[in-house]
Amino acid sequence: MATGRTHRPATRSRGIPEATVARLPLYLRALTALSERSVPTVSSEELAAAAGVNSAKLRKDFSYLGSYGTRGVGYDVEYLVYQISRELGLTQDWPVVIVGIGNLGAALANYGGFASRGFRVAALIDADPAMAGKPVAGIPVQHTDELEKIISDNGVSIGVIATPAGAAQQVCERLVAAGVTSILNFAPTVLSVPDGVDVRKVDLSIELQILAFHEQRKAGEETEGEAAVPPAAPTGAAAAADGRKGPDGDVPAVMPA
Amino acid sequence: MATGRTHRPATRSRGIPEATVARLPLYLRALTALSERSVPTVSSEELAAAAGVNSAKLRKDFSYLGSYGTRGVGYDVEYLVYQISRELGLTQDWPVVIVGIGNLGAALANYGGFASRGFRVAALIDADPAMAGKPVAGIPVQHTDELEKIISDNGVSIGVIATPAGAAQQVCERLVAAGVTSILNFAPTVLSVPDGVDVRKVDLSIELQILAFHEQRKAGEETEGEAAVPPAAPTGAAAAADGRKGPDGDVPAVMPA
DNA sequence: CGCTGTGAACGGCTTCACAGCT
DNA sequence: AGCTGTGAAGCCGTTCACAGCG
Known part of the structure; x- marks a missing residue:
């Protein structure tokens, strides 16, 4: 699905x-x-x-x-x-695990906003064996091998993914298989999950890109002209003959200055 | 506004x-x-x-x-x-500043997703004098005193706020006064900005709370049919029936364990 | 009178389904 | 035949404006 x-x-x-x-x-x-x-x-x-x-x-x-x-x-x-x-649902305590203890994962582990609202960091998990045992925010990092056991021992239903993009889907699947039904995803990937599992994503670069879009429009508002730049020639077979549409024909070139 | x-x-x-x-x-x-x-x-x-x-x-x-x-x-x-x-607007280069180099700010500075998409970390700024000069992600941290100069020297129009909540509004105002017109806010506060300035917020604990809400409903679903709550909002008459409105102890702790 | 609670109007986004081009 | 591009319908959320209650 x-x-x-x-x-x-x-x-x-x-x-x-x-x-x-x-x-x-x-x-x-x-x-x-x-x-x-x-x-x-x-x-x-x-x-x-x-x-x-x-x-x-x-x-x-x-x-x-x-x-x-x-x-x-x-x-x-x-x-x-x-x-x-x-x-x-904040009158109860929600144990969460954070998977991927890099810069971001460590920052999340240290983030005070979690604890203050009924969320308790039950465990930190990382794939790097060298991290195992090292305390981050006072909590010892555990190896990925322990993931399933940690989830079930602690009755964790909320997981935070802060791994690199490449590892995220796999981690997600293991979390879900182990019983997690809500995931907060910081990895820049689209996660596939079965029905019944909630995913929310936080994507830093997407937020910046949205800001850049608006920023660009602000800048263009005063100056504007912005010619239609010749695109990097489509390498595809079909589009060989240039006849592109773009800011011609039906496209409303620019806004009303 | x-x-x-x-x-x-x-x-x-x-x-x-x-x-x-x-x-x-x-x-x-x-x-x-x-x-x-x-x-x-x-x-x-x-x-x-x-x-x-x-x-x-x-x-x-x-x-x-x-x-x-x-x-x-x-x-x-x-x-x-x-x-x-x-x-x-990613065909141009957007210099950004990150203000507040704690755990999160440092993680952001190290985050690869920025650089890869036309965003360049022009400066890191922190209020702690002890941080000044220390390199984070290869970029030396500068003191808040330099904020205005940094913004104008680098033509920065996008700022990232990763300070504690208490400092965010003030930092925001200085950024805006110095010429920043887009802000990505990680501090858990509502920022007031003048018209023409865009703010996007990323709030980690809010995301978790939303997940908790859904998680709670999932839990209640299986346990039983859940309290027979009227599907729509109760009208004035109905409200009287379940005697709410008592700030005193008689609040029914519904919540199947 | 003041402020909440809400029906109703409105506007924006999503989904459908198919016309139209290649 | 295949897949895009888009009017039209439906849905959801926001805003308005006022009835209703304290």
Whole structure:
């Protein structure tokens, strides 16, 4: 079947839209900050500002969780923190393993944000025998051979892949076979997983490329002209005769300056 | 203005939908792999599989760029690599600075995926004087005091923030004031930026929380039919029935172990 | 009165299915 | 015949604007 994203279109979720789920952690963070300052209640307007969204969206998001606000007043901070935590499943402890302890894996192991939210790094795993036993972030690195045992002994259902691209799919398969059903993938590859397994990917270079796209447009906005550069001649058989379309004919050359 | 996300709903882009832009890097990667294997052409079906999307989506995405395929044949790999690279602005060199050289910043500096795609790490910046001069990934770390000079000397328009959350907003403001107009933020904070500045955020703990949400639902699914929650949001009347709204101890700890 | 909760309108993205070119 | 390119339909998420409750 397909690769990458494993949403769940079939299983009638429970009514909470994916887009809303993705914002709950944001609200939770803002609420936690308020909680630490002992603020008792917030209005949707204030909380929305703190979370960087607009208030209508926030109210609609919360409406999927239930009626947790008080009209004329706002939301009770502590109560909402609890409800969102519960909804996200953060009232329980999630053991995670990190596979691939290079620069990035080590950074992840050291990242404080995990531990603070119910995630516990149960093990660090690397294929390099020389790494075995070496402590990273206070946790000894274990060899890949132990992967299956570690997963099952610790009841791990969430795995983080921080290996090179070439190793990722194989690691993924071993994780899944051992019982992992959620994967956070930092390797720049598309992972194939069976149904029922969720994959989220974080790809640093993709993010930069998206920024570059917008950046380019900004730059072009003032100057713009940007001729259609002659492409590196298609080596393919079919395209031999140049007659390419590109910024001719039906293509809307450039934006309205 | 608002915070966080700085799309651009106003500026009549150039017709390429944001969702499409976000996938172009994915296609580019798949195409690059094909190119390295000297594959001359691909069909939308094959390429879509390699990129982990469906073929109709891919064809529609490409249609925004122009008519780059050949009916009955497919797409010329080399040609498409060039076109997408150009569209993304990767035919030029983008100097970036990384601010905050902790574990994560160092990992980013070492990350090969940047250099390979037209991004050049122009400088590493950290607030810790003890770091100054120390080479990370072969590049000497410079002190924050130099930030403005570095940005302007190198014509940097893209900045990466990998500082602790507390420092991020201030660093952001200095970057923007110095001329940076695109920011990739790894700090777990909502950044406020003026119009015209793009921010993308990568938040590790948010990704895990989203996975935890789905993971929790999976667990509840097998255990039983899960509490009979109304599929849609409860209306005012229904809310009264399950007596929520009590910040005091009577909160029902649903959650099948 | 103030602020939440939400139906309804809107806009963007995805999917379908087939016309049209090679 | 094969595969791209695209109108049209459907779906999902966002925004609006106001009813409803405290």
